[in-house]
Amino acid sequence: MLEQVISGLGLNMTTEELAKHINTRIPRETVTIKVMADDNDPKMAQRLANTVAQTFMEQNRRLSVGNLTTSKETLARQIAKLSGDIDTTAQQVERLRTIVSAAMARRRTRSSCSSFRPSYPRTR
Numbered sequence: 001m002l003e004q005v006i007s008g009l010g011l012n013m014t015t016e017e018l019a020k021h022i023n024t025r026i027p028r029e030t031v032t033i034k035v036m037a038d039d040n041d042p043k044m045a046q047r048l049a050n051t052v053a054q055t056f057m058e059q060n061r062r063l064s065v066g067n068l069t070t071s072k073e074t075l076a077r078q079i080a081k082l083s084g085d086i087d088t089t090a091q092q093v094e095r096l097r098t099i100v101s102a103a104m105a106r107r108r109t110r111s112s113c114s115s116f117r118p119s120y121p122r123t124r
Contacts, residue, residue, distance in 0.1 A: 004055045009047060021045075022052055 002015040002022075011018065023036045033056070037048035 001052075001055050001059055004059075005048070005051045008051055008055065018048075021048060024052075 002018050005011070006013065006015065006018055021037055021039060023038075025034045025036070026032070027034060033053075035049045035053045035056075037045045037052065039045040039048060
């Protein structure tokens, strides 16, 4: 991130040198980050602090959008898999229904046939 600040402000220093001029702090029980910069020139210190903050916010936004995109893609894959699983299960249920219906029909046919068997006296 400091490389972007150096590039954006056209500074002639390394990231290590810039890091010595920047201090950040997260105040307790807040969701803010306090960025402080020191320089002999107060306007330059202000530009440093503002550019670091702006660069951080842009980087954070890009990461958040990237995470959301990744999450969306992951959810889409999970939905597609679940949809396929549902289709497979529905086909299996339909096959079982067909098997059970056929078995019940055979059972009814056997029952009705046995009721028509004549009763012959047994001869010895």
